[in-house]
Amino acid sequence: MPAPPPGAIDCDLHPAVPNLKALLPYLDDHWRDMVVQRGVHELDSISYPNNAPVTARQDWKPATGKAGVDLDRVRAEALDGFRTDLAICNCLYGVQLLYTEDMAYAFARAVNDWMAAEWLDKEPRLRASIVVPPQNPDYAAAEIDRLAGDKRFVQVLMLVMDEMPLGRRRYWPIYRAAERHGLPIGIHAGSSYRNPVTSVGWPTYYAEDSAAQAQAFQSTLSSLIMEGVFAEFPDLKVVLLESGFAWLPAHLWRLGKFWRGLRMETPWVDRHPMEIAKDHVRLTIQPRDAPPSPEDFERLMTHFDSDEMLLFSTDYPHWQFDGDDALPAGLSPALAEKICRTNPLATYPRLKEIVA
């Protein structure tokens, strides 16, 4: 199984906030006091429980504490390890879980300022996504506007499961701001836990939860397309992170079938959903679904009818593969080159800009 070619662009890397204390210098005075007075402790989501094997690959896991907190290890294991030119940091911290809009906004600002100071300032190969509080889209848009001048921020980060489907107009201020600044919306697996993580209720086992992320991405993609997000924001791109990708053609065939019969309900959807997805939607390759053989993977690629949709990712430090086996078997060298460099550069225009 193949390693990525040199010079790849890793579109999903996870530096971790080591603990709440690390964010205190980046919180406003009021919220720093509140954290202490209220006894707020760690804002870790249950998306990646610290002891779950998937949370950190064994050889990337420190003896104590979280993986992904140490810049030198990220350099050695994620950047040098895969000979990547650039990597996009998607910080998963519990900002989206908070029930107060104001506190979520404060923590989003803190996470972003921490990211700039602790990672981007120290390592020129790193880029990052802007963490926003989806609890209040106006705050989220303001945070995008605040940071958009820093070209090292190349994307806006949201979770796939929020209070309502992400296509709803409530969220449009976020998309308007992102489009205005040429920032794709990165939608990552995970939940704010306002709803069960499957549409049929809470599952019992972690394997169910993980597999069900694809359901959430399907529903989210349907929502974005049918609500008209891509009609309203024709220059917007959406990157699905840790979404898997084998489900996409079959789901959009199905959505397209219903669209044909119900077109007049959403007349702004002016072409087949698969065609809209080819123009606007990108997906990262880790964790990859597991077609049984390279031949099956090749056949799957023909269903996409596009070689522009997949983006390279390691999902470091999550344990999705071993060794340097970051690419699916069955990729032609030409397609590997597209996935690892051409497609990321086309998706994230800011990656081409020279950062002073």
Added chain:
Amino acid sequence: MAKHVVGAAKDVPPGERLRVDVAGTPVVIYNLGGEYFGLLDRCPHMGGLLSEGIQIGLVEAPKPGCYSYDRAGEIVRCPWHGWEFDIRTGKSRFDPKRWKTRPVEVETAEVKDAQTIDVAQDGLNIVVTL
């Protein structure tokens, strides 16, 4: 192609439709504002009878949430799966190049000579022979 008299124009006023068999071919005839248009009465998708579908207007959107509605009654939706066809052209709304139903030429004409048809009495029944 032979011309077939299928009915009296006055029986299909504007907004109405007529379903006829023409030499074994199912045809639905629509009167749109005084103009007649015919379609093969078979949806190109799965064969549903377009003559049983509802007629709606052309719904478009300059942007999400803004519906424009015109050409009332000029779009037929197949009763089976809801596919929309433009009655004037037979073309589907969602993919006009690929999916269309066959338009059938319809015209009105004054037929001056009455056609004679054999009629006979067979017991208590009147029997027409074509």
